Amino acid sequence: MKRRDFLGGLAATLPIAAFGQGMPRPIPRAGRRIAPLEPGTILNASGLGAVTSYLVVDLATGQVREAHQPNLALPPASVTKALTALYAQRYLGAGFRFDTRVLATGALSGNTLQGDLVLQGSGDPLLDTNRLAALVAEVANAGIRRISGRFILVENALPHLQNIDPDQPPQAGYNPGISGLNLNFNRVYFEWRRADNGYAVSMDARSNRFKPLVDMARMEVVSRQTPIYTYRQANGRELWTVARQALGNAGGRWLPVRDPALYTADVFAALAATYGIALPAPQRGGVPPGARSLGESFSPMLTNILDDMLHYSTNITAEVLGLRASAAAGRAAAQLSQSAAAMGRWAESVAGAPVGSYENHSGLSGNSRASAQDLVRIMQSNEARTGLRSILRETELVDDKGNGAPVPGRQVFGKTGTLNFAHGLSGFIERDGQQRLAYAIFAADMVARANAPSEEERPRGARAWLGRAREQEQALLRRWAMLYC
Structure with a gap:
């Protein structure tokens, strides 16, 4: 059995689902390339504006380029694994092997x-x-x-x-x-x-x-x-x-x-x-x-383990690495929440400000909370800019039909995270191989999550909701790559 097949159940992805009439098509301006959609148009089209937090910052100047409810704390889901990767690098080292x-x-x-x-x-x-x-x-x-x-x-x-x-x-x-x-x-x-x-x-x-x-x-x-x-x-x-x-x-x-x-x-x-x-x-x-x-x-060395973990979003790998990192830092824990709290305190010291609260190292919890501001603080740190540079996966830019729509010279890298009725993405936007922007986008409908049957892996409406969140995310990323990078 191929490794990708073996891990498929751990990192399944869902196709983008159409909603309503989809994102409005940008209108070409005379003599210019197609203009990106305005933020209000994007949020209105998704219908998720009230439950969305995003922030994009210029890495060279620290200037906030755009923000919407940047301090709204939502479940970060598997975006947490980016933080866990940095924690493991710090306390286990690139050459660590099990x-x-x-x-x-x-x-x-x-x-x-x-x-x-x-x-x-x-x-x-x-x-x-x-x-x-x-x-x-x-x-x-x-x-x-x-x-x-x-x-x-x-x-x-x-x-x-x-x-x-x-x-x-x-x-x-x-x-x-x-x-x-x-x-x-x-x-x-x-x-x-x-x-x-x-x-x-x-x-x-x-x-x-x-x-x-x-x-x-x-x-x-x-x-x-x-x-x-x-x-x-x-x-x-x-x-x-x-x-x-x-x-x-x-x-x-x-x-x-x-x-x-x-x-x-x-x-x-x-x-x-x-x-x-x-x-x-x-x-x-x-x-x-x-x-x-x-x-x-x-096992393979830590760098390879992290690359595998972020690509397939393997929960057990994140939890084991987080527990081992806490022990190596002198903060051995009997519970995931204790170890995750230790990770959060370390991340706060790196970012110089609060970076959310975490129940575990994988993001598999609806009780963890982080905002776009929290994750951008992490992404702005030297640890993230160097430690995640080679292991974050490229996020393909697509249009409202799901077709590839790259912005020339720009690349988007990030770690995604998905729970039922919750989705997030955080990372960097590069131009010609240079990191230019740090960003984070979170959306979560906490009412729908609370009402979803606990025994169902994919409750009714979750797939369509995820499609809306992903299309909103794509429109924002295309906008930022075109305007600010």
Whole structure:
């Protein structure tokens, strides 16, 4: 499975939806290029003026070019990840890498390890089944087929958290648990197909090379209309039910895992069994004295991790990096909100003024708040101008039909963020490769968010609302690129 396919559920994008008659078409002026729309026209056309905050500032002079309710605090969504990237750069360093190790105590007698086997994590959010299989191979290559002692999981590099945001639907794959041992972005693949007596279902940790079945997560198909999914934990297992009426002939989707360390151990044991290695039930603990390394698996370096995180907007990566950065800064936290608050205090010291309040490091919370003014303060800092320059993605400028409409010599870079009935974007506008403007645009309908059913991943009206917010955003960006850059 290609990486883009694997991550598709984490960073799905929606097409721009038409609303009303769309943005009015700019009128050409005699002898000049097409004039950009006026701000009032843009806001009126979207119908979102009352719930929009934006600000654009000249980076050379600090002059405010345009603003609309710049201090209106709204959920920043995944725009938060730009701040998290800066925080991780500051406290972890560009060369930082996560390390997952398999260790052993005791001597090998025949094919039996007379001691413990240890799987130790550092929180690597990119550990996948392929890399875990390589660690299993190291155990097999050492000649081990049985162990007389314990199979120990070491996950204390990070706190064990059941989810990122408790307000999300239970089946949201972008809202998994977190621990010091993570695997496959802490998601398990649920697959179903119609069979003679109903449905055949399976739960696995597939990759492009392996498809180990998972025992710690189980699914039951039940006859009901709603809810589509239910979830509970019992006897060390994660137990799901799904509504029969919601299934077609066949399909599959990634579901979140709440106990990532146990999930990792389950997959490790399934892969070990293919070598004839029998492992006892896993136990949580620390690394025993005298343990020796059998193998290690390293993540890419931080710069590559950040580039990946901002491109795919992976929530678990942001949370793990934020927690590790807080620990490195001497602010180790047991909860995401505590770590995010530490990040906010650091950002305030960098920007020289308040920069919002954050519940976590990914933006997956409707309770975080930031304004356009807050994000522009961050973007004006030297840390942001240098640290985000190579990892922010270019935002394509399009017209009201969704067709490419570049402004010659100008490029827009930014981090976007989307929740139901909330959308934002913040970054830089460049001219001929030079940063000229810092901007932020947020829009959020808090009434619609409050009224949206909590069990629905995409409530009615959310897609159309997002289309309006994105079209408004595009019109503003085209205006600023043409007039001020």
